[in-house]
Amino acid sequence: MDEDLQVIENIRRNELYLGVVFEKNKDKCINFLRKKDTENKLNEDDLLNIFSESVYLFYKKIAIENFVLSSSISTFVTAICKMSLINALRNKERKTKKKIKIKEVVNLENLSIRAEDEINDEPYNRISRALELMRNANGICYELLTKAIYEFYSNEDLKNHFEFPNMGVVTTRKNRCKNKLRTIALQLI
The missing domain is CATH 1.10.1740.10 (RNA polymerase sigma factor, region 2, helix turn helix motif)
Incomplete structure (x- = not known):
């Protein structure tokens, strides 16, 4: 000792x-x-x-x-x-x-992700193209959504990563980005 x-x-x-x-x-x-x-x-x-x-x-x-x-x-x-x-x-x-839960297939109605093996599914492809357009636009939405959906960042992690002042801002920004993604994906139909 x-x-x-x-x-x-x-x-x-x-x-x-x-x-x-x-x-x-x-x-x-x-x-x-x-x-x-x-x-x-x-x-x-x-x-x-x-x-x-x-x-x-x-x-x-x-x-x-x-x-x-x-x-x-x-x-x-x-x-x-x-x-x-x-x-x-x-x-x-x-x-x-x-x-x-996330098998990479996105439901366009609510942007939830279903456990299925349809990787070549058309809604998924539209979401992927929409995310690509968001990335090319150099906005915060691409990074925020990929961290939330694919890297499993919690709202607390997002708040810290993006230095948002509070959790309300995280929720608002995430919802706006999801709506923006939905809008772009639906335009690709």
Whole structure:
């Protein structure tokens, strides 16, 4: 435990010393993550990202002056890895469910997306052409809609990305862009 306290003090003085924690715990934590990911939903890069983020979160935690380590660094980093893994699997599950819902076929009536395999469907092609026209017009609508529909940005994510002042602006802009897309797509009939 004294060794861990010395490591923390060294990291507080020079963050490059964090590399020692990284190298000392990498194999153990990656193996732990592999065992916990029983369905192999994550690849090696995902596991390394989870571990790297966990070490970063550890660093943020120890940067607080009054932080008291109540276990070994290894145990603490592994616990962070476990929570990060749970969040990563939860997020991957959500994205998978959204992708199933979104099979790229757009219903022009309400711009909702149906779970079908008709990728060559005419409404979808009109929406794609309309999005292309919006992109060529260099407006905010193209980016806003692609982030919302294809990249699964939440309204909060959109607010932060576009630096909108509040959620009401996000909803209004998104609805205006959807209406603009609908209008352009219907003109392409």
